[in-house]
Structure formats: C-alpha cells, structure tokens
Amino acid sequence: MANNNSLQTLQQTNRLDFLFTAGFEMFSAVPSLSRYYMNEFQHTLNEFELTAQKNIERLACKSCGQISVPGLSSRVEIVQKKAEKKRKQRKNKIQTTCLTCSRITLYHGSYKKKLPQPLSDTPAVEPVAPIVDSKKKKNKGKKNNLKALLSKSSTQAKNNNSGSGGLGDFLSSL
Incomplete structure (x- = not known):
C-alpha cells in the first residue's frame, strides 16, 4: 500500500x-x-x-x-x-x-515610503559606459603593489641577507 x-x-x-x-x-x-x-x-x-x-x-x-x-x-x-x-x-x-x-x-508590502515619481514622462537615459568605483580599483592597485614590494624585499633579503624596508617603501608611497 x-x-x-x-x-x-x-x-x-x-x-x-x-x-x-x-x-x-x-x-x-x-x-x-x-x-x-x-x-x-x-x-x-x-x-x-x-x-x-x-x-x-x-x-x-x-x-x-x-x-x-x-x-x-x-x-x-x-x-x-x-x-x-x-x-x-x-x-x-x-x-x-x-x-x-x-x-x-x-x-x-512593507512600511517603506513610496518611491518618488519622475518629473517627466520620458524614461531616464542610462549612461553608455558602466560606472566604475574608483576606490575599489585604487585599493586593488595598492594591494598588488604591496605584494610586489613584499616579494621584492624577500628576494633582496635572500640575496643580501638584509631586511631593506620594502614595507616601509610601500607605506611611504601612500
């Protein structure tokens, strides 16, 4: 069954x-x-x-x-x-x-207030190029620079056995 x-x-x-x-x-x-x-x-x-x-x-x-x-x-x-x-x-x-x-x-629905209506009946034109957040791009570049300086300082440390300030160079470049 x-x-x-x-x-x-x-x-x-x-x-x-x-x-x-x-x-x-x-x-x-x-x-x-x-x-x-x-x-x-x-x-x-x-x-x-x-x-x-x-x-x-x-x-x-x-x-x-x-x-x-x-x-x-x-x-x-x-x-x-x-x-x-x-x-x-x-x-x-x-x-x-x-x-x-x-x-x-x-x-x-919800408690939120109604969205404002556009003033004209024509639809808003969207930008052709996408808007890029420059802050993210800037931080990504700094992150890559830090990686490059750290790898450079580690190779210099291996070659010279001296801890030249790769991190200090990075911080001074900010």
Whole structure:
C-alpha cells in the first residue's frame, strides 16, 4: 500500500513539473497554450489539495493562468496606505493587475515610503559606459603593489641577507 502511495505522489509531482515547465516554455511562442498549462497547474494543485510556495503561487494569474511579467503581461503598483494616527504606520500594498483578464490582486508590502515619481514622462537615459568605483580599483592597485614590494624585499633579503624596508617603501608611497 505504501508503494502505491509513493507511485501516486511521484505521478502527481511529474504532472505538476510538466505543466509548470511547459507553461513557461510556451510563454513567448504560444501565450494561449501557456495560459492553459498554467491554469491546469493551478487546478491540479487544488485537485491534489496541495499548496504552492508563495513565490510560485504569484508567478501566474489565479483567474486566467497568464504568467505575470511586469510591464508585459501585468502592471504592478505600490498602493500607499496613510495612517490615521501619526505614530502608527500602515503597510503598503502591492497591486498587480493582469493585462489579459484585468484581475487585480493585492499583496502585503512593507512600511517603506513610496518611491518618488519622475518629473517627466520620458524614461531616464542610462549612461553608455558602466560606472566604475574608483576606490575599489585604487585599493586593488595598492594591494598588488604591496605584494610586489613584499616579494621584492624577500628576494633582496635572500640575496643580501638584509631586511631593506620594502614595507616601509610601500607605506611611504601612500
């Protein structure tokens, strides 16, 4: 009897795994088939009385099965709640709207304030060259210089048997 239960559990797992991966693989090629697979995934979870993890549960619309990609298939907004009293803060809500079936879903957010909106409707232009933190680069160079001076001083110490100040030279170069 235990073997039969494990076989049934394995079949359930394989079915859920197939439906989930097929839904994501068909998303860009055939969105309607993707919705069908994800809808079947959700119905199979209910049929077997299983619950998905929160992050997997939020990947698709509960109504139509559309995979939620912000900006492409869904719209995500932060709804800021104002507190009645000044001392007590209220959590923000994350509002997700499915662009296929227009279902609105609310999730719990955090206490952080809403991000400021840009002044103009034009998107910000990103810089072409990546910004490099010069401090890290500078420290890396000093580390390499220290290694070079220490190896130089150790070779000089072997040759001359004198401890000329390689470390002192490094510290004076700072």
